[in-house]
Amino acid sequence: MKMIFAMLHSEDVDETVEELNKEKYWVTKLSTTGGFLKNKNVTLVIGTEDEQVPGALRILKECAGARQSVKYTMPSMSTGSLGPGANSMIPIDMQVGGCTVFVVDVDQYEKF
Helix, strand or coil, X not given: CEEEEEEEEHHHHHHHHHHHHHCCCCEEEEEEECCCCCCEXXXXXXXXXXXXXXXXXXXXXXXXXXXXXXXXXXXXXXXXXXXXXXXXXEEEEEEECCEEEEEEECCCCCCC
């Protein structure tokens, strides 16, 4: 038996848990906070049989893995320089999402 700990961004959690539940994975959801940037995250705890680990990892990668997204931002300008295009937005490719996963052995499992 294995225990999977998956730390993911809070915006990815709903779809991820839904997909895991569809595949009959039981998930415990914990609210957590990242250390460096103090971002709100979610840690999913999934207990499963060894042979089911690849399926859980596939779902985590598909639903919460890093991906590219286009964000729009205002161009930076020096003070007072309002020329043509001052109201335009610049598209920037950014990496969003991402998931850190630990898979550990379970020595003993009891359900009371």
